[in-house]
Amino acid sequence: MMVRKHSAAVVAVLAALGIPTPAQAATNPMPGDGRIVDGKVTESAPWAAQFYRGDGSASGPSCSASIIAVDWVLVADHCLTYGHTGKVFSVKVGSLKRGEGTLYQVERYLSKYDVTLLKLATPIQNPVIAPVADAVPTNGSEVEIYGWGKTCPVSQQCPPSPVLKQATLRIDGAAKDHKGGPALQLTHVTGNASNGDSGGPAWFGGKVVGVASTAGTRNAQYSSIAVAGTRQWIRSNAGV
Missing domain, CATH: 2.40.10.10 (Trypsin-like serine proteases)
Structure with a gap:
């Protein structure tokens, strides 16, 4: 998006x-x-994440994102709010292929300008962090x-x-x-x-x-x- x-x-x-x-x-x-x-x-980007507007069970990801901590992902705020009123979000990590990877649910999120921090419900297993x-x-x-x-x-x-x-x-x-x-x-x-x-x-x-x-x-x-x-x-x- x-x-x-x-x-x-x-x-x-x-x-x-x-x-x-x-x-x-x-x-x-x-x-x-x-x-x-x-x-x-891209040949390698283990810190990359795919953002889903929903629980990840239907359709594809809406945006690209980055893992910045074991249980925090960085994305754009408009990915959550633009033309959308839902409150359920998720991410997939661990794959360079669109739609693939391990699914994690978002517990809550915080925004400042067009930047959003996603707090995951469970920590990512063996994450590679984007500093x-x-x-x-x-x-x-x-x-x-x-x-x-x-x-x-x-x-x-x-x-x-x-x-x-x-x-x-x-x-x-x-x-x-x-x-x-x-x-x-x-x-x-x-x-x-x-x-x-x-x-x-x-x-x-x-x-x-x-x-x-x-x-x-x-x-x-x-x-x-x-x-x-x-x-x-x-x-x-x-x-x-």
């Missing part, structure tokens, strides 16, 4: 695993140029994004990627995420985000620095989780 900005209105598209089309939102973003647009297939960054990368830095998003532009109909993909983007400044919070303005280098990549991470220096919020044809806006206020909020609630 990824949110895109269309003219003056923001339109969110929740695809089977697409970035809730909030994974976008900049000055003029339109839904990503397809796939984790271009990019490549959260303590500093925002400088402009010009290149980050790596990950997601199971659609393999075509959000404006077109096509299935999401059956496997986790990744792409490189460049930080070109600051922006706002789908909920008005601080975000990284990212520009296509080898690819871009699309529907279903929402909630997925942006990595820099071996740590997570952003969460997919909105996207355009050649750019994306990732909620900045290393800014002081958000970073302290994550630490005080998830303990990491």
Whole structure:
């Protein structure tokens, strides 16, 4: 699911695993140029999680996510709230293939801007943790994004990627995420985000620095989780 900005209105598209089309939102973003647009297939990401709006028994995942503690998962807030009123959520971990992995139920969740912390009902067995960054990368830095998003532009109909993909983007400044919070303005280098990549991470220096919020044809806006206020909020609630 990824949110895109269309003219003056923001339109969110929740695809089977697409970035809730909030994974976008900049000055003029339109839904990503397809796939984790271009990019490549990920070979290893044991910290990756798939987010489900429900108990995981029906349909596919709605968003991409990251394991940041034994019982905490990081995702975008619009993945839970965009066009949805249910209160049951779950995640699958342990597989790069969409729809596969071990299922864990969400006990509760906390949100700040377009960032949400999911508290799992039971700890993940032998998890690989995605470390959260303590500093925002400088402009010009290149980050790596990950997601199971659609393999075509959000404006077109096509299935999401059956496997986790990744792409490189460049930080070109600051922006706002789908909920008005601080975000990284990212520009296509080898690819871009699309529907279903929402909630997925942006990595820099071996740590997570952003969460997919909105996207355009050649750019994306990732909620900045290393800014002081958000970073302290994550630490005080998830303990990491």
